[in-house]
Amino acid sequence: MSVDARAGLRRQLTLIALFAAAYALLTALSTHSYYQLILTVVPIWAVMGLAWNLLSGYSGFVSFGHAAFFGLGAYFVALAQIHWGLSPWIGIPCAGIIGGIAGLVVGIPTFRLRGHYFALAMLAYPLALLYVFEWLGYQELALPMQREAPAAFMQFADHRLHAWLALALLIAAMLLTLWVERSRFGVALVAIREDEAAAEAAGIRTIAWKLKAITLSGAMAGVAGGFYAVVLLVVTPPAVFGMLVSAQALIVAMFGGVGTVWGPVIGAVTLVPLSEVLHAQLGDVIPGIQGVVYGVAIVAVILLAPEGVFWKVRDMRARRGPRIPAPAAAPAAANANPPKTLLLDGDVILTVENVSKAFGGLQAVRSVSLEVKRGDILGIIGPNGAGKTTLFNLLNGFISPDQGRVLLEGKDVVGCAPYEICRLGMGRTFQVVRPFRRMSVHDNVIVGAYVSAASAGQAEAQAHAALARVGLLEDACRPAGELSNKQLRLLEIARALAGEPKIMLLDETLAGLGAGEVEEVIALVRQLAEEGRTIVIIEHTMQAMVRLVQRFVVLNEGAVLTQGQPADITRNDAVIDAYLGRKWRAANA
Amino acid sequence: MSAPQFIENFLQALCAGLLTGILYGLMCVGLSIIFGVMRVINFAHGDFMMLGMYAAFYAFGALGLQALFGAAAPYVAALLAGPLIFVAGLLVHKFLVSKVTGMRGSALAAEGHYAQLILTLGVALIIQNGGLYLFGSTPVSIPTPLASNAWEIGPLHGDAITVFVNQGQTVSALIALAVVAAFVLFMNKSALGKRLRAAADNPAAATYMGVDVGKTHQLAFGLGVGITAIGGGLLASGTSFQPYVGLEYVIVMYAGVVLGGLGSVAGAFFGGLTIGLVQQLSTLFLPNQLQNTAIFVVFLGIILLRPNGLFGRVLRRT
The missing domain is CATH 3.40.50.300 (P-loop containing nucleotide triphosphate hydrolases)
Incomplete structure (x- = not known):
């Protein structure tokens, strides 16, 4: 890693630490359980946005179906607790594994498709699952209250603990994204997004990276869904497999800006509280106000700043400030003369x-x-x-x-x-x-x-x-x-x-x-x-x-x-x- | 289940499948103008159809159509939904969709397909949830006396088999067939139809030939959603619906259009017909609740195995 890259990484980590500290402090100061709920839901949707971003933002394969992974995670945690008495402390990591497997299973056939066909095919998975879960008779699952050992089942009396836990998940997701972005993994995904055939010709095994990305992405979404079930205590097919779940993941990411760790976070921090507060204030008069907020947000982004808030702001700052031409730091080990291959004349x-x-x-x-x-x-x-x-x-x-x-x-x-x-x-x-x-x-x-x-x-x-x-x-x-x-x-x-x-x-x-x-x-x-x-x-x-x-x-x-x-x-x-x-x-x- | 019993169920499902399929075919024809011919992705297409259903519902209830037309009132209402949603489509295209299609779209990544998909996803969310506010969440339907009457065919094969054909659905299907036929004629014969196809096929070349491509695209978008809205209006007298109904049909419609082969309006009709048949025949083997799952699985099968449609040729470019 060059000196520049290392300095960049240190700056990113500092920013993430500052963000985490501020968010934790805000949570500590919150008193009303309603605000504590919002503070819990924001990181969950940010994690969903990051999950979506990991696949769609970096590789360019736009998914309309992340609700499939989210819903499977939520139902696994709920059913495992109801039937086997499994604690979410174990259930949520398992939900991640299930989400990951689901990602792999979905990815293998679906990556044969490109462009909008991929997006439309992804849409079909959660919708098919929605009807299957209704047919199975899981119209409404309530997680049983645990009076004996509530903390063992993440049922805290102090809801700030939920928010802190959600924040911890978010930080983990951000670090994971940062690692992907700065490794060979991220470079391969972006190359695929820019030109898949050229990437393949340049030696990238595209299908392998895409499957890795959708597996990891599905796992993140599964964890988010599992934790969502614990926080809301009730799971219904439309709430976890519905179109709005997939749409929200896509919208928070695109609103904030794709292909960066900060985009989905910016999107979730802005849009989730906005829609929740409007829903609380006007929900009785205007049902569906949340959906309208997300709809308007994404229409505005596409028309005004298709690259998302993060990149827009960065571009504006870059234009105002002096452009710093970062000099290429020459690695000490650079070998200007590539090793000569043995000349076997004539073979x-x-x-x-x-x-x-x-x-x-x-x-x-x-x-x-x-x-x-x-x-x-x-x-x-x-x-x-x-x-x-x-x-x-x-x-x-x-x-x-x-x-x-x-x-x-x-x-x-x-x-x-x-x-x-x-x-x-x-x-x-x-x-x-x-x-x-x-x-x-x-x-x-x-x-x-x-x-x-x-x-x-x-x-x-x-x-x-x-x-x-x-x-x-x-x-x-x-x-x-x-x-x-x-x-x-x-x-x-x-x-x-x-x-x-x-x-x-x-x-x-x-x-x-x-x-x-x-x-x-x-x-x-x-x-x-x-x-x-x-x-x-x-x-x-x-x-x-x-x-x-x-x-x-x-x-x-x-x-x-x-x-x-x-x-x-x-x-x-x-x-x-x-x-x-x-x-x-x-x-x- | 005895053999005659199974045959009776099969014929009944076949009949229902044909009647539903013709309506799906009409909706698919509407989408095929936008997606198949113009190659614009309209994720909100199902929601325009939902608007068509409510337009027919309110036209039926509020305009005193029943006094004027009697039993034909629901169908008149359905046909009225077409022009209304046509105008809505023109407006949505002018202010939103045109920003990411045509010449502007070709400047964007993937010819603007992602931008179209995501923009119209936003439009769909606004229409659905705005609809929740305007229309309420209680399912409604257009009451028609014909919907509860059926012709009885049979008894056949001794006394064993009797098939009932719903009168309301049959009338709807006949009207749908007439609209499809009229539209196919319009596209193939009229000067405007030819301009539409030219503008869709090659916007740049059409511009050089003096076609106002922007206007033509707008018109095509309006026509597409308008025709699908008529399909929705016709469906509204047979089934109950609520503001979220569009999403179920958007998959049905894309499945039909892809199945029929992109670019072919008539193909889209038969694609829709096939989807209707699959949906109804699946009830012979699957519980009712899994009808839609069956459609989604069929949809996945189609685009994974035959992305160019049943009759399409496979073209590859490197």
Whole structure:
């Protein structure tokens, strides 16, 4: 961890400690049991918001169904106490386990879906459970009063104890979130949110991280639900599985701001007391006022500050105050020269045998065979629609070929997931750049570094080396979305480079660059090859390629038209007809 | 259960499923204009339907329709709900939904789908809970003499099988069929319908062709909720409802639209019909209370296994 990061963490922990102290003090001073109840409910909804945020805020998979985990937790605690006499002190942790398992069970099928389909599918789970619990005859469960040993069942006479307990849960949830955010876990989730396919190609096993996130998130929601049952003493299906539960989790998080530990807390501290007080004052006259408050709040957020209160305020302060360009602290262990791979001249690193792929009636790639030798720069050219990018997608596992084999260092990788192929040593960039736009340049690259790094420190060093290699060290702290086209191209190279790949697939890396910029990037690619990396590059501009590559493969209509030395290719009649056109022939005749 | 008994129950459920399914089909047609064709997510669609139910309820009670139309009054009320909710839809679109759709939406993450989903979730909460204040929480329904009458088919197979067909539901279903047919004709034949489809298909290209995409989207949104409101109004004379009823139907409608294949108005109708059949036939095997659970499970099954609908093609892009 760099010095900056450590200072940031210390500041966060101090803020959390201050918040906890203030909240505990406020609770100590509260006298009325009604206010004590509100002080208890606020942290519960904040925990729900944090649970939602952990999955949806960081990974971008919006859940409309967190009530499922909350309700299962609540019903478990209630039923276990009624039937087995189980104390909530044990029941609530168990509720967390149940919520976690439910998260995993829901996640496995549902993560096949994307976007709004995921959100709508998540909605169905709590609603289905709601009717099941009604059918089971649990319309209204009351937790039995324990006169013998109330404290053993969390039934305190002093309700402030409930509020303090809720606060303790909240602090635990905040620390957990902070840990996720600052670890490899959080980086992976945000990368998934920004661009799932690029994350997969950069070596992230996306499904594993998503399942971890929904499990942890479900566990937090289960704990919140279990504690809610203890505080309210009555559990009904609509109160714990209802739409408003899922909506409240989402709304407190989005109101405060997603993707930060403070967002859900700000949302809960603002909205929960507001809706409770209005409900107490006007509930008789205007039933449903709580729902209206949440509805208005979320409509206002979407229209006025879609990023949420936390980020809005931070942006405003950042604009007012001087912008501090945080210098990239160079880790002492940074190794500017990556270890050279052993140069075994001539051995074949990548073999493509007879690979074909059709989309419906369109034969995108037909019986392509080629070999790439270690240390080579192979250029793939061909007109639009020739199947160049599809070929890359077949190589790095985005799509599976209908037939044929792809051997990476002799190992058949057909059927392997993109992240596995990446870990075997294949890095790639994209024709249309796919940076993780809202992550910093440094974080973009560290995603790639985790592919081969054994520890966080090593990942840091590899990322630093890769940034230095492409010359982006000075921009390390900027968000990737701010970069110029050339810098984005370099960023993608650095992201692939950080994983220390044996072979790099560069998809139109020179596209859209000015003449001078092309020279810079070509020089970089050539150096990378000289250091022992194998490069396969797709390009349109023949002129630049002729000076860069050692060998060409020409694709046309999905098939290999010809391959050979640049000098031969530019003189080949078939290539000229298919690709270069008559002008070339006239000019070079 | 004896065999004739089972057949009787099956035919009865089939009949009820067809009648309910046609109404669901009408509601799905309304949603399909918004979700299937325009690709805008309206989470509050069920709540607009609920508004349609109450609009029909109050129109029936307050406007003296009964004196004018007699037994036809509930159906006239249901048809009146359409234009009312159409106007409500226009307003909600103008002031809220348009901020996160069309050209503005495409600037947002995931083409604005999350923003639409969450914005309309807020609208749904406001309508539901505002409805609680305006309409009260006591379930109501539109009393119609036809709803308690049935045609008797049979006895068939000797004396063993008799099927009852509810008259009120049958009339509702026939009206729903007429509305669907009229709407499909409108979309396919009229100039306005063609503009709607063009604006939905490719907003930018439609703009270059001189279509006012903003207005057209607004119109489509109004039409979508208006048509679903007619479905709600027709349903209101057969079942009791309260302000929270929309949520149950929103799943039904999305299930139907997805099942029928996005983008196809007629497909949405058959999707809704299928959902109605599944719901009613599930009562043969499941307790009544689990009808909705059955629908949710079917919904999950559909989007997990056939996210492009039963007839949709699978397209993948990297």
